[in-house]
Amino acid sequence: MRKLIFIFSAFLIFGTASAQTKKGDLLIKNATVITVTDGILEDTDILVENGLIRRIGKGLSGGNGTTIDAKGKYVMPGIIDAHSHIALDVVNEATSPITSEVWMGDVIDPYDIGIYRALAGGTTISHAMHGSANAIGGQNVTLKHRYGTRNPEDLIMKEAPRTIKFALGENPTRVHGRNNNIQPRTRMGVEAVIRNGFSEAQQYKRRWSEYDQAQKQRNSTAVPPKYDARLQTLVDILDGKVIIHCHSYRADEIYMLINVCKDFDIKNIVFSHVNEGFKVAPELAEYTMGASVFADWWAYKFEVYYSTAFNAAILNRNGVVTSINSDSGELIRHLYHEAAKTQRYGGLTDQEALELITINPAKQLGIADKVGSIEVGKQADLVIFDSHPLSVYAIPQMTFVDGVKYFDINEDNHDQRIRVSATEMVEPIYLKEHEHKCMHNVDFLFSNFGRNLFDHNH
């Protein structure tokens, strides 16, 4: 069984064996390079080989790839969105308060035009998350925006560690408590569901380790316990193999989950949305891997009335690893604007503001050693802007993932869809969402929380 679990986990981490994704060679010349971790380098070249940054300096030459003269332009690391739902066929398995067995990697939609739109906004990595219907939701998947592939596996960032969605407050209590009359109906219930889950996971772990011990005896006739992917995932969280990303708004519930994590000795936790995070900033700084927030988005339901646009700045200055996320196929197109808002509200420096959408989300996703800054040895996820990315006039010109160009404003066609319907003149994207999902799931509320342009409801 240990082997079985290992294979299963390996599947979740690496996906199934597949061909290598494309890696590019590239030389960018004479750019203003915003490294994020090593200041701003004027009139500097970046040499990319086989998808990795090989050299950063002046007067570089060589390489087998194309050379791009970026004189007068700015190069920054690809933007990373720590909370997104693009490129997914399904968002919520909203039928159970704990669904830690489901995996967003199973429902990737490589045809989603949202991936291209994100690239056009300089976003190269998104954290494709389960929705917030359940106290413990599904396992997420970190995507690299290698748009153009028809193979969902090509989008998966295989080096990224496993993450899982948790959710507190109104969403899980509405879906399960008020709609289905099962636990959790209140915030207390949410805590109980999570604590019970972890306690069961401990028992499950014990059952299997006893079995594995017994199996080592000669001529063992030990009977295998039942396999439970739901509890196994919780065991993996307890064992530190999975990072929790928790949907949360109120200070009390955030502090509650910190205490739960302390009780179960769980270290890897990031809070998402965190509208009242400014009230518990020192606690977040001390115990968590950070907070991923909106720049200025609130008042769409009761639990998000006590909010401020100064949230990111307050968290940041209190030492919380802070990121700005989109949670939207629209905001993901201009996260650099969202980051710039923290300068208007809170006076963050350029450096601090850019960290919110690069190295900080990379840290929260456990990939900061691979991406999130322009450093030798890191993956060449790069964006070229026509002006400083925090300028309100900034427009991304080219976007690269692994040194491969996936967006070029000069090659931007009318129609960038990969797959086109054989019958529909206008593909009913929103209608489909509504009809399709509501037939397949329970109802619209359940399936997707209005995750479309007309109805923001997080």
Added chain:
Amino acid sequence: MSIIYKKAYWWTFAVFIGFIITDVAKAQSDNTGERRVTGTYIITNANVAYPSGKIQSNTSILVKNGMITAVGKNIASPSNAHHIKGDSLFIYPGFIDGGSTAGVTKPKDPERPSNFNSASPPDDIAGITPYRNALDYFDLGNAQVSEWRKAGFTMAQILPEGGMLPGQTALVIFGDKTSTNIYSENTALYATFNASRGMYPGTLLGVMAKFRSLYRNAELSSQHSALFASNQGINRPERDKVLEAFYPTLDKSLPILFAVEDDLTVRRALGLQRELGFRMILSGASNVEEIIPILKDSQTAVFLSLKLPEDKISKIKEDEESDFERKERIDRIKSSYTKALEEAGKFEKAGIAFGFSSQGIKSADLMKNIRLMIANGLSEEAALAALTLNPARILGIDRYTGTVEQGKLANLVITTDSLFKEDSQVKYVFADGYLFEYDTKAKKTRSETTDEVDLAGTWTYVARSPQGDSQGQMVIARESNVYTGEITLDNPAGSGQITTAMNNIEYNNNRLRFEFSIDLGGNYLTFSVSGDIDGDEFDGDLSVTDLGSFPFKATKQPGA
């Protein structure tokens, strides 16, 4: 055993058998007059499709009690044979359907228990019933079976209806109603990506996880059972019919037939297969052109869907005023449409011996769609193989059927012309050695029907679904070439009938399309109907998103 003794033995045996047969005949005099006079048929002087694909003229076929006993020239006609003059007729092997729901009804949803919990519903309510047998829900007398037989199908792998694991498939013959017509049961465990409504697994996410979980636990449970069977002092294994239904898939003795739609669903099924290691057949694939190499490398058996997209694009008028962007968009739709038609041909070129599954289309579209595939690159030989020998091989029954050869099942399709010709019609079908004869008529040419019929008036319709026929009326009015209408239908949420508007009525070249929606407690379900008008008759189909399409026929009431 001496020869004399052997002869005597056979003689006695033959007399004995003869006695039984005559005895049966005497005991049950056929007062209905339905029983056939003879089980022996000879079709003479026909054009016969040989296994090589070649059509051999002046060939005769002798059929005896369900089996082809001779194929060739100069076959002597037994005195008791029903003689069919095959002059100008063409004989092909009976078609085999890799995945059919003809005649299969969906089992009733079980009652929800009072302590129902949507997070952990009982398996049978959640659509997890792999222990069910399609045969238990199959009715050979269903009109759909007759329609598919008339289209040339003599055997089908029938699919149980239900949720993510509806049950086990079975191979049936579309033969005479006096026989059971079961060829073999439990031919595959049928799996779909259908989620349950309002309970776990409620989406594709849950279905994927649940499938893995069931398969893994089936492995562990069979391990436990094996331990229990060969040791003392082992806890009794808990019997679980869901997991036990998986047991024969664990050692690959039973394949899993996965219902797929497009490339993404195929990839998901392939992913599960690679991860868990079962033997797999895919049913209903379309839009999978891009992954032909993957299917070929993995040697996955495939039943392509017989469904083709509707040709909507040729009706879109491209006027000079159309802007560039619009034109570009139309071109892309056109190329998607053409790609769909070319898909079967591309499978042939890749050397994949695919079959077809009929699920989701109506029998009237069969030849129309196959001709479209042929017009777009599929060879006639490959089309015939996909209907006959390939499915026989995939299903492991090619020793018994799939070709017109001596010793094979007497499953034959006999047409008035070469099979795929536009005006070729099915004249006879032999299924299990039983003869079915069909009226053939000279088809009307297009010019006779170009005069558009005025739709205005009252029409009565019959929609045929596996749950039974439903009837109602359409009242259509016309005002300066614009049609409006209302349709009555059985109230899905109660008794009686409801009336709703017919939307988006399009009518040209005698082709009628419209839609209507019904309100299911806040959720609107849209039905679309399309088909051809011929005089006072409308012959079309009704399709519902994700639920498939069903025959829909209407007749205009005189004087109304």
